[in-house]
Amino acid sequence: MINWLANPARFMRLSAWALRWCAWAAVVVLVVGLYLALAAAPPDYQQGESVRIMFIHVPAAWMALSVYLFIAVASAVALVWRHPLAEIAARAAAPIGAAFTFVCLGTGSLWGRPMWGAWWVWDARLTSVLILFFLYLGYIALVNAFDDPARGGRAGSVLALVGVVNLPIIKFSVDWWNTLHQPASVMRVGGPRIDISMLVPLLVMAAGFSLLFLTLLMLRMRTILNERKAMALRLNAGTAPAARSVRERAAPVHPAVP
Amino acid sequence: MDGIGAFLAMGGYAGFVWPAYGLALVVLAGLAAHSSWRYRQSSETLERLQQARGSRR
Numbered sequence: 001m002i003n004w005l006a007n008p009a010r011f012m013r014l015s016a017w018a019l020r021w022c023a024w025a026a027v028v029v030l031v032v033g034l035y036l037a038l039a040a041a042p043p044d045y046q047q048g049e050s051v052r053i054m055f056i057h058v059p060a061a062w063m064a065l066s067v068y069l070f071i072a073v074a075s076a077v078a079l080v081w082r083h084p085l086a087e088i089a090a091r092a093a094a095p096i097g098a099a100f101t102f103v104c105l106g107t108g109s110l111w112g113r114p115m116w117g118a119w120w121v122w123d124a125r126l127t128s129v130l131i132l133f134f135l136y137l138g139y140i141a142l143v144n145a146f147d148d149p150a151r152g153g154r155a156g157s158v159l160a161l162v163g164v165v166n167l168p169i170i171k172f173s174v175d176w177w178n179t180l181h182q183p184a185s186v187m188r189v190g191g192p193r194i195d196i197s198m199l200v201p202l203l204v205m206a207a208g209f210s211l212l213f214l215t216l217l218m219l220r221m222r223t224i225l226n227e228r229k230a231m232a233l234r235l236n237a238g239t240a241p242a243a244r245s246v247r248e249r250a251a252p253v254h255p256a257v258p
Numbered sequence: 259m260d261g262i263g264a265f266l267a268m269g270g271y272a273g274f275v276w277p278a279y280g281l282a283l284v285v286l287a288g289l290a291a292h293s294s295w296r297y298r299q300s301s302e303t304l305e306r307l308q309q310a311r312g313s314r315r
Binding site for chain 2: 038049053060096103114212216219220222223226229233236
């Protein structure tokens with residue numbers, strides 16, 4: 001299945017159809033999720049209405065982690081099997097993961113202020129998520145730092161794989177260290193410890209964010225494929241600025257080149 | 259009217275709940291808008307290049 005999909009031409013055909021479907025599904029699920037989160041879910045008995053921030057914050061945190069895992073797996077596939085689409089998928093996913101991480105940090109700050117009395121504390125959970133955000137930014141900077149996309153992709157893949165160490169640190173930071181952040185209440189051994197009236201909106205929002213991720217992932221992958229194809233056409237035609245500068249640099253050595 | 263007012267007040271947490279939702283909306287919608295703008299740009303560029311190439315042959 002993955003092998004069959006790893007053909008760029010086939011991906012372009014299939015994703016054109018899947019993209020539209022996913023985008024509409026994302027809109028519908030997110031609208032339902034927002035209604036559930038803002039209106040249908042009850043206020044918390046301790047935190048009052050401020051608990052509604054959870055319906056953005058927690059799904060964004062899940063996305064921040066799972067998108068990074070996606071990038072790491074795609075990077076491993078790109079390094080080991082050299083699938084043409086794997087590196088493009090990782091590259092396309094990084095800004096989406098960074099956006100979700102930023103939303104997680106921002107909403108966490110807005111939730112921390114009324115509940116903990118601080119916008120930010122340097123505790124294990126918050127700090128490790130901030131490191132995740134910088135890993136995303138570092139990955140994006142690194143893959144774009146090379147003129148040759150293949151070299152940039154390889155360097156980025158290595159960074160993405162090294163950064164995987166951070167994922168278990170984030171997940172278990174609330175158990176390993178004494179933090180202000182509460183421990184897991186949904187993804188825990190023994191099942192969720194959260195009331196169904198809040199669990200349902202949370203899961204609907206998480207599904208909406210996942211659909212949004214898939215939509216943006218396909219859109220950005222198609223963009224990169226378009227750009228690579230355009231670059232190849234330009235190089236063939238010899239009109240690309242990069243191609244011209246290479247020839248100019250080579251001119252003294254090969255004066256016969258017209 | 260009172261219902262809407264109470265809804266907007268968010269039990270006194272309006273200053274935290276609404277900015278949180280606003281932040282998510284701005285960041286994610288901004289990313290979506292930028293992604294689709296770049297996609298359209300790349301499609302147009304590619305089409306132009308392919309046409310230019312076709313006319314030369």
